Amino acid sequence: MPRIPERKIISLILKECGKQAQERPDFHGSGDDCAVLTVGQEGQSGNIAVTTDTMVEGVHFSMDYFSAWHVGRKLAAVNLSDIAAQGASPKWAFLNLGLPDKWRRQPQDFLQPFTRGLCSRLGAFGAVLAGGDTVSCPDRIVLTLTLIGKLPKGRWLSRSGASPGDIICCSGYLGESAAGLLILSSGSKFNRRHLRLNRIVRRRLENRHLDPIPRVALGRLLVSGGFASAAMDMSDGLATDLAHLCNMSKTGALIYEDRIPVSRALKTLCRSLKRPLRPLDLATGGGEDYELLWTVPPHKQRELESEITRIKGVRPFVLGTVTEKTGVWLSGKNGSREISYQGYEH
């Protein structure tokens, strides 16, 4: 008997208790990257965004190619990215650390580098570790981080506001994290076989998987300038993420093959593979890029483009437009085809 897929589990849980949250006036943003909550006393309220992500050894990362420092960095980054997608400022983090005995013997083996990695990434974006729980987890490392961010009162990004005609953008090259995973998980064998792959190229792609950069400043700009009609972060690949956004906005999307941002590094890797892979397939189907994906009304695009140049490291690309026709459609030389949810599963 097949196991129940992720989204069915979520809908099962929601069926049992989800309604209650949505009925409450202090709860907003179900289906987004974070829950948005109204806090504080009556008439003196503010908003916070809360997100939580779990990473399981052997499922989300492997200690064969992740250092403990990188595990900490990535755990922080995936949560920071959700906070960014809501337009919030990260503030407080809570860590649940489940460690097998073998990692609990010498602090320098895991605990110290992991904590340093975690706190360096959190600290760079203004967040601090404020609590947590440590437990024994016999078979494998299981890590949960919960992150709380502050929002400007009554204003945040959501997935559900895109309108037909809006321009679809993302904040950087796509598919590089999936390419990095391909290199890392192939182990030394791969590296020997592919000595032709330039070391700088390899490092770049590996780093995009090991140490993604959450787009926190960009999220804040999108909400403070009122630029984005909808936004989310890209964890499951463009085809799946954009399908989610369209679904929540009750719209569709038309994007163009020649506009999908494919880097030279990704092309180089794809050429060097024995069994060739199309860069475009990694860019639309590969996950964990942790770039932001957003839609912007056409009359605001110009102002946004000029503001965005101030943000370091972000290179925005226009992918296509929001449509009334539902589904995510990719247009290329041979016409257009639907690619909704053709994403990446861990």
Add this chain to the structure above:
Amino acid sequence: MPRIPERKIISLILKECGKQAQERPDFHGSGDDCAVLTVGQEGQSGNIAVTTDTMVEGVHFSMDYFSAWHVGRKLAAVNLSDIAAQGASPKWAFLNLGLPDKWRRQPQDFLQPFTRGLCSRLGAFGAVLAGGDTVSCPDRIVLTLTLIGKLPKGRWLSRSGASPGDIICCSGYLGESAAGLLILSSGSKFNRRHLRLNRIVRRRLENRHLDPIPRVALGRLLVSGGFASAAMDMSDGLATDLAHLCNMSKTGALIYEDRIPVSRALKTLCRSLKRPLRPLDLATGGGEDYELLWTVPPHKQRELESEITRIKGVRPFVLGTVTEKTGVWLSGKNGSREISYQGYEH
């Protein structure tokens, strides 16, 4: 080489990044059951309490004697108890669900009863599920719940305010959860050997372990009336919990053997065991009672006693007094002996 104990892990983590949180003006209550945070816009702030607990199958519970429904109830209760210990009102919960494939095949096997149990306990205390993450966890069930509660502005309970002369109280009988675990984990063998153990007594003790009642209303009363100089919830046993409270308050405690609340059910169980156990040892060393432990200045004790009668299910007991001399001392017929940290480890 021995593994690093829990509290050393925490101090290691704090060494790497703890200071940052304590240096921030919007962070309070380190070392308490929850982190207390100041949220909202400047001059319009409120306070929230945040706690998070992880339960690992085979470490914190066993599916041999826990139903999925009870797992959900208990996960909610242990977090609600932390919120109670801070004097907060539970509002929003976030669930991280790590499930092996075998529990993901039929929703009725785990997911449905678990979610029902979780939400029934949360709902009874005014909290709702507001988000989370579901992941595959190959070997065992790993569950994290993060719970956010609201606080009256600028007021919450903490472990660090006890003064010499304050009266030490707890909210119910102690050691019953440990007794329940003893029965449950001995399996059917035990039950056959101990048919003499009254079914009502057995059920009562088992339920205290499977389905503890968080003392949320009591926590709110203690903070709203300004009664408690210090408070915490009892998860590791009186000897350890009280030692923590005294340590944080830079005081000691003198408690009396004949005042430790030992129920008739606990005495009955202890008599029925082949290898006898003293009820007092379970009451001071057994964990997971999830009663509240608090200290109250003598001049407020009378008013508190009258207010507390309004709260259903709570039966307060006076255990002793806070002292200048550090350590937790238990006074009995043969003089007094130190019992600090003689607690319970999972």
